[in-house]
Amino acid sequence: MFELVLASGWKNAGATVELGEPDIRLAFEKTTFLVECKRPFSANSVRSNIEDAAEQLEKSLGELGQADCFGIIAVSLNRVFSPGNRVCSAPEALGRATIDDALIALIDRHKREWKWNSSKVHPRTAAVMFHLAVPWDIAGERLIYLSTAKFIDTGKCEPGFTALRNNISGLYPPGEPTY
16 A cells, blocks of 8 residues: 555656556656665565565666666555554644644654665665654544655665655655655
């Protein structure tokens, strides 16, 4: 489901998106990203999920016809943040800032254990994207999903990360995503 959520959000925002193998092919006018999606069950499995996605991207980016593509490892932190069915609540004006802060705090709390082995990351993998979407009760009246994303530069592909930063911000509401 995670790849469907990402793909539909990006498509609804105007990007060209294809589902398949790899999970998502995200295309802009001049740049294409191959996206491998992972949805770990716990904080303890985030690193291994990142490394599994890196291996999958290694194969995909090495295939014929993919020489101009970049890679993104996308990791959903929904189950890590809320192992049950927690619903968050706050006044509407605070919801976006609250979820952004929650994602950053979660990444900061686990950054040492989630540090991936950069030698296993393909040279054209531009970023690891951490994504968080949670059900949100606004003033006890309506339930929506608020989501946010943070893109972490792998340090392996400056042209890819620059292209990502230049293109992806148009697919998110103001203030998102963070880098």
